[in-house]
Amino acid sequence: xxxxxxxxxxxxxxxxxxxxxxxxxxxxxxxxxxxxxxxxxxxxxxxxxxxxxxxxxxxxxxxxxxxxxxxxxxxxxxxxxxxxxxxxxxxxxxxxxxxxxxxxxxxxxxxxxxxxxxxxxxxxxxxxxxxxxxxxxxxxxxxxxxxxxxxxxxxxxxxxxxxxxxxxxxxxxxxxxxxxxxxxxxxxxxxxxxxxxxxxxxxxxxxxxxxxxxxxxxxxxxxxxxxxxxxxxxxxxxxxxxxxxxxxxxxxxxxxxxx
Amino acid sequence: xxxxxxxxxxxxxxxxxxxxxxxxxxxxxxxxxxxxxxxxxxxxxxxxxxxxxxxxxxxxxxxxxxxxxxxxxxxxxxxxxxxxxxxxxxxxxxxxxxxxxxxxxxxxxxxxxxxxxxxxxxxxxxxxxxxxxxxxxxxxxxxxxxxxxxxxxxxxxxxxxxxxxxxxxxxxxxxxxxxxxxxxxxxxxxxxxxxxxxxxxxxxxxxxxxxxxxxxxxxxxxxxxxxxxxxxxxxxxxxxxxxxxxxxxxxxxxxxxxxxxxxxxxxxxxxxxxxxxxxxxxxxxxxxxxxxxxxxxxxxxxxxxxxxxxxxxxxxxxxxxxxxxxxxxxxxxxxxxxxxxxxxx
Numbered sequence: 143x144x145x146x147x148x149x150x151x152x153x154x155x156x157x158x159x160x161x162x163x164x165x166x167x168x169x170x171x172x173x174x175x176x177x178x179x180x181x182x183x184x185x186x187x188x189x190x191x192x193x194x195x196x197x198x199x200x201x202x203x204x205x206x207x208x209x210x211x212x213x214x215x216x217x218x219x220x221x222x223x224x225x226x227x228x229x230x231x232x233x234x235x236x237x238x239x240x241x242x243x244x245x246x247x248x249x250x251x252x253x254x255x256x257x258x259x260x261x262x263x264x265x266x267x268x269x270x271x272x273x274x275x276x277x278x279x280x281x282x283x284x285x286x287x288x289x290x291x292x293x294x295x296x297x298x299x300x301x302x303x304x305x306x307x308x309x310x311x312x313x314x315x316x317x318x319x320x321x322x323x324x325x326x327x328x329x330x331x332x333x334x335x336x337x338x339x340x341x342x343x344x345x346x347x348x349x350x351x352x353x354x355x356x357x358x359x360x361x362x363x364x365x366x367x368x369x370x371x372x373x374x375x376x377x378x379x380x381x382x383x384x385x386x387x388x389x390x391x392x393x394x395x396x397x398x399x400x401x
Numbered sequence: 402x403x404x405x406x407x408x409x410x411x412x413x414x415x416x417x418x419x420x421x422x423x424x425x426x427x428x429x430x431x432x433x434x435x436x437x438x439x440x441x442x443x444x445x446x447x448x449x450x451x452x453x454x455x456x457x458x459x460x461x462x463x464x465x466x467x468x469x470x471x472x473x474x475x476x477x478x479x480x481x482x483x484x485x486x487x488x489x490x491x492x493x494x495x496x497x498x499x500x501x502x503x504x505x506x507x508x509x510x511x512x513x514x515x516x517x518x519x520x521x522x523x524x525x526x527x528x529x530x531x532x533x534x535x536x537x538x539x540x541x542x543x544x545x546x547x548x549x550x551x552x553x554x555x556x557x558x559x560x561x562x563x564x565x566x567x568x569x570x571x572x573x574x575x576x577x578x579x580x581x582x583x584x585x586x587x588x589x590x591x592x593x594x595x596x597x598x599x600x601x602x603x604x605x606x607x608x609x610x611x612x613x614x615x616x617x618x619x620x621x622x623x624x625x626x627x628x629x630x631x632x633x634x635x636x637x638x639x640x641x642x643x644x645x646x647x648x649x650x651x652x653x654x655x656x657x658x659x660x661x662x663x664x665x666x667x668x669x670x671x672x673x674x675x676x677x678x679x680x681x682x683x684x685x686x687x688x689x690x691x692x693x694x695x696x697x698x699x700x701x702x703x704x705x706x707x708x709x710x711x712x713x714x715x716x717x718x719x720x721x722x723x724x725x726x727x728x729x730x731x732x733x734x735x736x737x738x739x740x741x742x743x744x745x746x
Contacts, residue, residue: 166408185743187637190641191640192637192640192641212643212644212645213643215643216642216643217643219641220641221636221637221638223635223638226634226635226638227635228633228634229492229493229494229632229635230492230633230683230688231688232633232687232689233408233686233687236687236688236689237634240630240631240634240642243627243628243630243631243642243643243644244643247627248627272408284729294642312673330713373571376452386580395505
């Protein structure tokens with residue numbers, strides 16, 4: 143479980159988060175949508191302790207963020223942003239191995255190597271181990287980054303949860319990769335102990351994959367729940383300023399059309 | 402995954418051997434060549450307390466060549482490691498260790514010593530120059546940090562730090578220019594010589610101090626190699642990997658200031674070594690910071706040792722400021738590196 147209770151964050155006079163309360167459960171894909179400037183990225187940063195909220199509490203399970211050491215948190219919680227720029231040429235395996243940094247100092251142990259290998263295999267990048275990361279395309283790089291963040295939290299610990307926070311990691315990818323990654327993330331959720339909270343831009347993508355959807359607007363939670371409940375034409379219009387036609391498929395799928 | 406040892410293997414031992422050979426060669430050859438047998442016997446005599454019986458060659462070996470060769474290796478190591486640290490910290494391959502103003506401030510302190518010391522007609526002892534240089538280096542670095550706001554904001558803005566560094570560097574270098582303008586001829590010459598770097602002041606106390614600084618700082622740097630690797634992904638991502646980025650920056654900058662200020666204090670400003678060494682290593686093998694720090698210490702020593710031999714032998718018995726040699730060799734090497742597109746893309 144990952145909860146944020148009454149979170150507020152302001153910078154200068156802009157109130158980026160205004161009393162946001164959210165709950166993200168294990169085994170479910172929770173996605174956050176909202177217009178530009180709604181506070182989506184700020185929410186990820188506050189939840190991941192990159193930013194300190196002026197008020198409110200973030201809890202990983204029942205433990206407030208203040209009770210987590212950097213290392214313990216980094217061992218259980220991974221974060222992926224939309225565009226990770228690597229400053230120097232590294233091999234792909236070196237990048238993935240960084241995900242294990244919270245787990246070892248000096249030389250990686252056998253568990254670290256295995257976690258990297260399995261995560262790389264899962265995202266189909268195992269063969270690229272010796273390649274220069276900077277020679278990869280945008281989609282390929284993001285696959286490596288997914289492998290890195292999953293390597294960070296690859297192993298389940300009985301009785302404990304793992305958390306994956308995604309800050310628009312699909313934005314620069316084409317549609318095939320977007321579907322591919324979300325399918326793989328969904329598959330990982332089957333383990334049951336993984337809490338995934340992600341920000342996405344594409345409403346239809348969110349509708350297609352989310353178990354739980356949060357609409358953020360002007361720093362507040364506008365709606366929260368199953369996609370079918372949340373994605374009403376009125377709500378979407380109020381949040382995004384453009385009215386969709388909502389099509390409901392037979393299997394409960396939803397499609398938004400904008401004209 | 403086992404690619405690691407293969408990827409980074411071989412270079413470090415080879416550099417270690419190269420450093421030994423270069424150091425030995427720079428002891429052996431100079432205005433007076435020293436025979437290996439003299440080195441052995443001089444060491445034997447010195448260790449057994451029979452220092453009075455030394456021949457001239459043996460004294461040259463013990464009191465001039467040996468400390469100079471060791472100091473050269475230490476200063477080269479300091480610059481190489483400083484360069485690796487700063488490039489990693491700023492996530493920028495064209496950064497050099499003097500970036501945050503340290504060496505310009507040290508140069509100013511030294512120039513002030515040359516001009517004021519002579520004007521006041523006081524003899525301040527052999528420690529005065531290193532102390533003046535270190536103070537100047539610490540002062541300019543402190544100014545860069547104050548003025549860039551790096552001490553207040555929770556997160557250091559690298560761009561602000563970089564630009565402030567450029568400004569403060571310019572300020573202190575114009576101070577040096579002013580001092581050499583008002584200086585009398587011999588002082589001006591000292592200032593010029595010092596600004597271009599020289600190892601001619603080497604002695605055993607310099608070796609002891611630079612040695613202590615180098616060893617401590619390299620050991621400290623190695624502890625931070627892994628977090629510095631994580632920083633390659635960016636500050637936020639490093640934070641997500643459990644790195645305390647603020648602390649990392651503070652410690653690494655402090656280590657770099659000590660490395661550069663102490664080395665500069667004894668040898669003057671030596672350009673390009675700190676810039677080129679990490680580049681060469683990255684081209685050879687890769688960008689892992691543990692490799693760059695150990696390799697940077699060794700390769701820095703090798704390159705500066707070679708440069709010092711050129712400086713001493715080219716117009717022997719006179720000698721060139723070493724900074725001229727490192728710049729003349731360093732600039733084309735650097736330009737060549739920049740043209741290697743496959744390296745950076």
